[in-house]
Amino acid sequence: MPPRRRKFWLWFFLVLVMGAAGGAALLWTAQATLVQPLAVGTDGLRIEVDSGSSLSRVLHRLEQQGAVQHPRIIRIYARLKDQTSIHQGEYMIPAGSNAMDLVARLHRGDVTRYRVTLVEGWTFQQALMQIRASDRIVKTPAGESPQAAAAALGIDGNPEGQIFPDTYVYRSGIRDIDLLRQAHARLQKVLSQEWEARADGLPYDDAYEALVMASIVEKETGAPWERDEIAGVFVRRIEKGMRLQTDPTVIYGLGASYDGNLLRSHLRQATPYNTYVIGGMPPTPIALVGREAIHAALHPKDGDSLYFVAKGDGTHHFSASLAEHNRAVRKYQLQRRSNYRSSPAAAESESPTESEQ
Structure with missing residues (x-):
């Protein structure tokens, strides 16, 4: 073989070997980049992806923080996996995660x-x-x-x-x-x-009025199983043209002026929410209402009770007559006056009685 041709093949073989070695080195670098754990520390790394951010921008930021190496290799991997699109939000990258985990998490939108x-x-x-x-x-x-x-x-x-x-x-x-x-x-x-499944014959013109009633039931109920019975009391009072006379409506009407101590004078104070003064229900709900209270307002318990008084243990004593109610008031006032709350009031007069503290 002529010397010139021999020299050509020698250089060709050398370039081939170097190319193979370089390819192997590149392959090893790519594999290491993708599978080695990210430098996120033992507590992981919290990152925020803003609206409009690209994978390239996120990887560049993580490279600056020292969390990832060779972001170009990671981008190529994401392109081959068709996972270059990412979602806005806050991400928690756990310790031990690698670049493939990171790309998959960003692509799925596994935000915190x-x-x-x-x-x-x-x-x-x-x-x-x-x-x-x-x-x-x-x-x-x-x-x-x-x-x-x-x-x-x-x-x-x-x-x-x-x-x-x-x-x-x-x-x-x-x-x-x-x-x-x-x-x-x-x-x-x-x-x-709940409105579609309501009981018949209720004194509400629409679902909003039922919501108002439910809010009163929500505020008056200490024991969940009494919700429908309390609703029954208020529905019967409306049907009979009686005032609701319930303290939570008074308190709501007082607003920021209420300091936690409900006085007899408050029961006489005219507000749109004072059901000791106004007839019917207040103009709006007085609180956030759960499904159970809405259901109770729309399925009040049958009975003849028109009054109830707190017993001091979260439950109430229900009465059908004013005389019975006044006896219950005296009983539970004497037992635990500090926890006493009578609602509706013990008397139908305009002037609060002893039971209307």
């Missing part, structure tokens, strides 16, 4: 979920404060007050009682008004379902 619980009997304002207390929920002008929220939700007037008390799961970055919309839609769905 949080929970906020709205409690039965809370006011709308209390629920709003609970939602806006989380720094993971974006605060908007629509969530600054019940009035602003009502306008955003399309509610005319006071939005009290028009969100459903429940535990809501959300992603970091959700807006307060979007959580309120979920809770409002949930309330409308539950109320509609």
Whole structure:
């Protein structure tokens, strides 16, 4: 073989060997990049993916933090797996995760979920404060007050009682008004379902009036099994043209001026919610209402009781006559006056009696 040809094949063989060696090295680097655990520490790594972020941008940021190496190799892997699209949100990357886990997690949108619980009997304002207390929920002008929220939700007037008390799961970055919309839609769905299955002959013109009654039942009930019996008392009083005379409505009407001590003078104070003064029900609900209270308002227990008095243990004594009720009031007042609460009031007169403390 001529020297020139021999030299050509020698260089060709050398380049081939070097190429094979380089390919092997590249293959080894790629494999190591994809399977080795990310440098996220023993507690893992929390990352925030903003709206519009790309996989390349996220990988670049993680490279700067020292969590990943060779982001180009990871991008090529994601392209081959058709996993380049990612979702907005907050992610927790556990210790021991590798680049393949990271890509799959971002592509699936396995964001960290949080929970906020709205409690039965809370006011709308209390629920709003609970939602806006989380720094993971974006605060908007629509969530600054019940009035602003009502306008955003399309509610005319006071939005009290028009969100459903429940535990809501959300992603970091959700807006307060979007959580309120979920809770409002949930309330409308539950109320509609219960209204369609209501008992016959109820003294409500529409589902909203039933919601108002349910809110009173919610606030008056200490023992869950008494909800329908309490509802029965109030329904019978409405049917007989009697005032409801229930303390929670008075307290709601007092608003911020109520300091935890309900006085006899409060029972005479005229507000749209004072059912010692007004006939029928207050103009709006007075609290957030659970399904059980709505069901009780729409399925009140039959009977003849028109009064009830707290016994001091969370339950009530129910009475059909004023004389029986007054005896029960004296009994439970003497036993535990500090826990006493008579509702409806012990007398039908305009002036509160001894039982109407």
